[in-house]
Amino acid sequence: MSALRAKPPRRVRILRTLEPEGERPAPSWAELVATTCGPLEVRPSRADGFDGTITSGRFGAVQLASVRAEPHAVELTASRAGGVVSGELSLTCVLDGEVRVEQGGTSAVARGGGLFSYDPARPFTLRMRHPVHMMSVKFDHRLLGHSSVGEHMLRPAVWSGQEGSGALLAGLLRTTAHHMTELDPVADQLGSSVASLVSAVCGERLADADGGPAAARRALLHRVQAHARARLDDPDLTPQQLARAHHVSIRYLQLLFQEERTSPAQWIRNERLERCREELRNPRSAHLTVANIAQRWGMHGASHFSRLFRDRYGVTPREWRKTALQPTG
Known part of the structure; x- marks a missing residue:
């Protein structure tokens, strides 16, 4: 029982260049970027005294990172791209400043309030000529559907955060950036909201890029x-x-869902099962029964839920939870 009452670790991590870590000296900006973003080459505007902060955390199906920094550039070179996990996409809102994104011979500039996307698994460069504050969302490309990720989503793209679903997403990311350390109690709900808006924004982008009935x-x-x-x-x-x-x-x-090789009912069921699966492995939900979690995501009947879960994932909900919450090391 003591394990259930133990306070779970904080979901959000804050890294600062000018803040020593115990007896260790303050980390460089390159070290912070590598810790959070992977094997990027970093070119800061100055070698000493560079001021930058990264606040990041996992919120449900998305990874969020708020970046505040002086002018600099980051690059994923071809030689380093092999060490990056493919299948993820990135959508970023520039809260203050300006970012030029370059990838595959294409470049675009996003300014305060604007959104931009690129493929973080292929070589790219981000250039910030002025102090910048941006909020990035990393998400699995499957969030957009199996048949929806074409070259238009894998090239640098910039669009407005002032209208439509883009305005809702930009507003949510701006608010989140200023309150990330306070959002643990609603982290999963926040992640779900961000994922929904990212899907809607990218859907609008797909329609604008392609045109025609298929895009609509x-x-x-x-x-x-x-x-x-x-x-x-x-x-x-x-x-x-x-x-x-x-x-x-x-x-x-x-017919719409048939293009995704599923049906509306099956898609809803699988999305609910995935939310339950995520919550079952979350220490913050350890006080809830399996039936409670199923009900929280619109699924009733413990035996029916258990059967659906086992059919999809090959284990029962209790078996999955026991394995997922088992201490490692």
């Missing part, structure tokens, strides 16, 4: 999925409800 269908699918992700805890969330909310027939909704 993908954009609609992203809106439907974002709407559903924000309501997975509602047991009344059904394909019929989604169809009504987006003014389409249930048949048309089924």
Whole structure:
């Protein structure tokens, strides 16, 4: 029981260049970037006294990082790209300052309030000529759907954070950046909200980049999925409800999801199961029963939930939780 009452470790980590760590000297900006962002080559504006802070943490399905720093540049070279995990994408909101992103022979500039994206697994360069504050979201490309990630999402892209879902995402990221250390109690809900808005923003981007009926269908699918992700805890969330909310027939909704090789009902079920899976391995939810967690994500009936979970992941919810919460080392 004492293990259940133990206070879980903080989800957010703060790293500063000018702050010594115990008996160790203050880390360099290159060391902080490597710790948080991977094997990047860092070119600070000055060698000594460089001032920078990275506040980062995992929030559900997304990794968030608030970066404040003096002018500098970071580069993922071709020789270092092999050490980066592929399958992740990055979406960043520039809160203050300016960022030039270069990748694959294409470049774009994002200024305060703007959003930009790039593929963090391929060689790229970010150049900051002025002091900068930005908030980055790293997420699995599957968040956008199996058939939605084309070259337009893997090239540098910049768009407004002043309208549509981009404005909602930019506002949420700005608020989060100023309160990251206070958000542990709502971390999973925050991550779900960010993931939903990222999906919606990228859906709009896909439609703008491609045009045509296929792009319009993908954009609609992203809106439907974002709407559903924000309501997975509602047991009344059904394909019929989604169809009504987006003014389409249930048949048309089924055709949209068919392009993702699934159905609306199966997609909702799998999303709920994944949320339950994440929460079952979270020490902060150790006081909740398996049935409580299932109900929190709109799934009722302990035996029915256990069967669905085992069919999808090959283990029962209790077996998964026991393994996931088992101390390592």
